[in-house]
Amino acid sequence: MTYSSSPEPSFEPGASLADVGEFGLISAITSRFEQGEQVLIGPGDDAAVLRVRTGHVVVSTDLMVEGRHFRRDWASASDVGHRAAAQNISDINAMGGRATSLTIGLAAPADLEAQWALDFAQGFADECALVGASVVGGDLTRADQVVVAVTVMGACTVAPVVRSGAAPGDVLALAGRQGWAAGGLAVLGRGFRSPRVLVEAYRRPQPPYDAGPAAADAGATAMIDVSDGLLSEAGHLATASGVAVDVRTDALEVPEPLHAVAAALGGVDPVAFMLSGGDDHALLATFPAGTALPEGWSVIGEVREGEGVTVDGAPWTGETGWTHF
Amino acid sequence: MTYSSSPEPSFEPGASLADVGEFGLISAITSRFEQGEQVLIGPGDDAAVLRVRTGHVVVSTDLMVEGRHFRRDWASASDVGHRAAAQNISDINAMGGRATSLTIGLAAPADLEAQWALDFAQGFADECALVGASVVGGDLTRADQVVVAVTVMGACTVAPVVRSGAAPGDVLALAGRQGWAAGGLAVLGRGFRSPRVLVEAYRRPQPPYDAGPAAADAGATAMIDVSDGLLSEAGHLATASGVAVDVRTDALEVPEPLHAVAAALGGVDPVAFMLSGGDDHALLATFPAGTALPEGWSVIGEVREGEGVTVDGAPWTGETGWTHF
Numbered sequence: 089m090t091y092s093s094s095p096e097p098s099f100e101p102g103a104s105l106a107d108v109g110e111f112g113l114i115s116a117i118t119s120r121f122e123q124g125e126q127v128l129i130g131p132g133d134d135a136a137v138l139r140v141r142t143g144h145v146v147v148s149t150d151l152m153v154e155g156r157h158f159r160r161d162w163a164s165a166s167d168v169g170h171r172a173a174a175q176n177i178s179d180i181n182a183m184g185g186r187a188t189s190l191t192i193g194l195a196a197p198a199d200l201e202a203q204w205a206l207d208f209a210q211g212f213a214d215e216c217a218l219v220g221a222s223v224v225g226g227d228l229t230r231a232d233q234v235v236v237a238v239t240v241m242g243a244c245t246v247a248p249v250v251r252s253g254a255a256p257g258d259v260l261a262l263a264g265r266q267g268w269a270a271g272g273l274a275v276l277g278r279g280f281r282s283p284r285v286l287v288e289a290y291r292r293p294q295p296p297y298d299a300g301p302a303a304a305d306a307g308a309t310a311m312i313d314v315s316d317g318l319l320s321e322a323g324h325l326a327t328a329s330g331v332a333v334d335v336r337t338d339a340l341e342v343p344e345p346l347h348a349v350a351a352a353l354g355g356v357d358p359v360a361f362m363l364s365g366g367d368d369h370a371l372l373a374t375f376p377a378g379t380a381l382p383e384g385w386s387v388i389g390e391v392r393e394g395e396g397v398t399v400d401g402a403p404w405t406g407e408t409g410w411t412h413f
Numbered sequence: 414m415t416y417s418s419s420p421e422p423s424f425e426p427g428a429s430l431a432d433v434g435e436f437g438l439i440s441a442i443t444s445r446f447e448q449g450e451q452v453l454i455g456p457g458d459d460a461a462v463l464r465v466r467t468g469h470v471v472v473s474t475d476l477m478v479e480g481r482h483f484r485r486d487w488a489s490a491s492d493v494g495h496r497a498a499a500q501n502i503s504d505i506n507a508m509g510g511r512a513t514s515l516t517i518g519l520a521a522p523a524d525l526e527a528q529w530a531l532d533f534a535q536g537f538a539d540e541c542a543l544v545g546a547s548v549v550g551g552d553l554t555r556a557d558q559v560v561v562a563v564t565v566m567g568a569c570t571v572a573p574v575v576r577s578g579a580a581p582g583d584v585l586a587l588a589g590r591q592g593w594a595a596g597g598l599a600v601l602g603r604g605f606r607s608p609r610v611l612v613e614a615y616r617r618p619q620p621p622y623d624a625g626p627a628a629a630d631a632g633a634t635a636m637i638d639v640s641d642g643l644l645s646e647a648g649h650l651a652t653a654s655g656v657a658v659d660v661r662t663d664a665l666e667v668p669e670p671l672h673a674v675a676a677a678l679g680g681v682d683p684v685a686f687m688l689s690g691g692d693d694h695a696l697l698a699t700f701p702a703g704t705a706l707p708e709g710w711s712v713i714g715e716v717r718e719g720e721g722v723t724v725d726g727a728p729w730t731g732e733t734g735w736t737h738f
Binding site for chain 2: 128129132133134136137138139140141143144145147148150151157180182183191192194195224225228230231232233239240241242244250252312313328
């Protein structure tokens with residue numbers, strides 16, 4: 089099923105999902121979703137219908153689970169909505185494409201405040217609007233904890249950039265913030281709320297949405313979204329391409345607030361946040377040596393013969409990223 | 414992210430998701446997913462890429478939550494997989510289309526048996542194979558209960574059939590089993606396991622996959638998937654079309670096993686299972702009067718001026734279907 093459309097109702101303060109009911113919430117949510125010209129049939133029927141001019145569709149799906157991917161006391165409903173959309177849009181970006189349409193499944197306890205769901209939907213829609221994508225359908229049901237399931241569709245204007253095309257001699261390059269969200273998460277985990285810029289980066293990432301298509305246009309040989317950690321994603325890219333990857337820490341410019349956090353946490357190496365942190369949804373790509381990199385991309389290492397990931401030529405013994413089990 | 418591909422490992426008997434790990438399970442699952450010619454890039458990258466020849470894509474998404482939509486003691490992992498795929502494919506069917514590609518998100522407790530996830534994936538893939546659709550990507554993460562999030566994509570060969578096109582004078586028609594799954598659920602809920610044919614219908618629905626496109630070809634004016642209940646879905650169709658719908662119980666042929674269950678439950682009217690039952694994923698459609706209905710479709714009522722749903726011309730006072738909150 090997909091959302092039904094009708095005028096937006098107003099809810100009593102404190103009303104729960106059980107109070108407003110499935111269809112009350114769905115109509116309230118749906119009214120927040122603007123439909124772009126690519127949407128032939130939007131929310132409200134058994135399925136949505138999207139115009140596809142390119143002969144292909146790029147598709148990815150992601151789950152976010154309360155207590156594991158977000159905490160409602162650490163991020164607002166709007167933040168969670170922004171992040172759910174951003175991390176999915178970023179997967180299309182990482183193929184060199186642009187997102188056009190998203191679906192959203194929300195499973196939640198019956199006593200969840202209906203306003204939380206509305207604010208979540210608004211944040212989600214606002215993030216989609218940044219790239220001109222529409223929310224075209226969804227599903228809503230009851231569960232013991234909040235689970236958000238998003239599927240994103242999009243298109244490329246040149247050939248999609250996969251993980252497996254890196255070749256020895258290529259440069260390794262990064263676009264977007266990296267380590268900021270991990271710094272913010274470390275701060276929140278210790279009960280602090282500052283540096284605020286890092287906490288905000290964790291709550292609401294700012295993926296480099298233009299960097300993916302720009303990299304594809306510039307001839308990127310491989311690309312991946314840094315969702316779980318720079319080194320672990322570099323490892324996926326290396327494995328898929330059958331190459332080794334070396335990351336140079338002197339090429340990683342540590343942002344000032346990460347220095348502050350690392351010092352506050354008792355002398356942690358701030359570079360560790362950048363190497364193992366995820367959730368910023370930076371992009372990692374390889375380009376033939378000598379490529380003029382697009383705006384926003386910086387060389388941070390190189391591709392070599394062999395396998396695995398090294399840091400400054402040596403094995404890395406710290407964390408590499410997030411594991412899901 | 415999407416699934417990574419690698420040779421299928423074997424798991425120790427009783428191994429849990431935590432034992433085999435995210436990537437071990439993903440590679441085992443992915444090896445079961447055959448990719449059709451419509452898949453340009455399958456599982457294993459940030460996103461999949463699908464060929465679209467029709468200029469449009471039809472998309473729908475659904476959630477299934479353990480304890481709410483299925484119980485692991487009432488249905489096998491394979492059954493749950495079959496049902497998760499079937500109910501999504503049916504949403505494309507209800508637009509008059511055919512499914513081509515699906516993504517699947519699985520959130521599960523760390524102590525879930527890895528074999529359960531594998532059997533679930535196999536059942537899911539087997540159901541998709543019935544209609545020639547491929548599983549092109551997914552996500553796997555930990556949660557307190559099993560949550561299955563599926564998105565299905567497909568295409569129509571004629572204009573999609575929406576819910577809102579029914580007009581007074583149209584006939585109301587049904588395709589597929591209706592009430593069987595509700596009968597099976599009633600049996601299971603009372604601790605019984607027979608009539609087996611109804612229990613099996615609940616565990617593994619058999620949606621009329623060809624009936625949707627056939628209805629579209631025959632000029633159906635409106636169509637909807639009966640997932641939550643015949644009368645409640647008829648109500649959605651009536652509301653969307655701005656018409657009234659009357660269902661004639663003498664046109665509903667009660668299958669023999671439903672008579673048996675109704676009698677065993679103390680004289681329940683077996684027609685009630687057909688009017689309020691969901692989960693069979695029958696299709697409900699309207700056609701201009703005099704249309705030669707395609708194979709598998711039967712007239713069960715008519716469309717009138719007005720609003721709402723009546724049964725034999727009178728209001729229905731029983732259950733109309735499933736509510737999610």
